[in-house]
Amino acid sequence: MVYFGFPEKPTVFNLTLGITIILYLLVLQFFRNPKVVTPVNDKHVVAPADGKVVVIEETTETEYLKDKRIQVSIFMSPVNVHVNRMPVKGAVEFFKYHAGKYLVAWHPKSSIENERTTLVVKTPSGIPILMRQIAGALARRIKWYVKEGQEFEQGQEFGFIKFGSRVDVFLPLDAKVKVNIGDKTKGGMTVLAELD
Known part of the structure; x- marks a missing residue:
């Protein structure tokens, strides 16, 4: 089986895939913009x-x-x-x-x-x-x-x-x-x- 540039190296492929997914999730988490309800008070x-x-x-x-x-x-x-x-x-x-x-x-x-x-x-x-x-x-x-x-x-x-x-x-x-x-x-x- 060929692992997209990592022939016969499933460990390297899985490690690279795991790191890529983690980085992707971190970037998504960073750019989040949750809804905020501000308790408005002029003071x-x-x-x-x-x-x-x-x-x-x-x-x-x-x-x-x-x-x-x-x-x-x-x-x-x-x-x-x-x-x-x-x-x-x-x-x-x-x-x-x-x-x-x-x-x-x-x-x-x-x-x-x-x-x-x-x-x-x-x-x-x-x-x-x-x-x-x-x-x-x-x-x-x-x-x-x-x-x-x-x-x-x-x-x-x-x-x-x-x-x-x-x-x-x-x-x-x-x-x-x-x-x-x-x-x-x-x-x-x-x-x-x-x-x-």
Whole structure:
């Protein structure tokens, strides 16, 4: 019997077939986009992505807001859903794409050196929330469905990052953070913070 290029080697054929099936299933699993019902609340900032909280710190946002903020960063591993969802309802005030490097997504400099997008949404009460999609070492493509002036509902899909990556959210200093380092998040569902 001939095994498609592996004559008389059924073990090699079966191993190759098994690895191919596993890779195919992993790619299918990665590109999934499950239906999400967001618990809409104008005071809540929900997680923009599935993943793990890796940073909660006070920092200075230097690109657009140019003030002190609380940064909450969510790392998405290759097995997470990589659809990005709007954490608040509002209008897009600012959007910019930056070409860059492909450092691992959890590297501290990835948020300023990697390929990334910066997006600012102003809530109906006038609070600007800045988000940054950051490509990682494997994630070499960021997709976004955003333009300045566009209105979004809380939980609405606004982008996608392929394979391992990160999303940073910059909150006002008086926001009450509701997650801790190491917590798992569900995009469009987990409450990251409460606004005053």
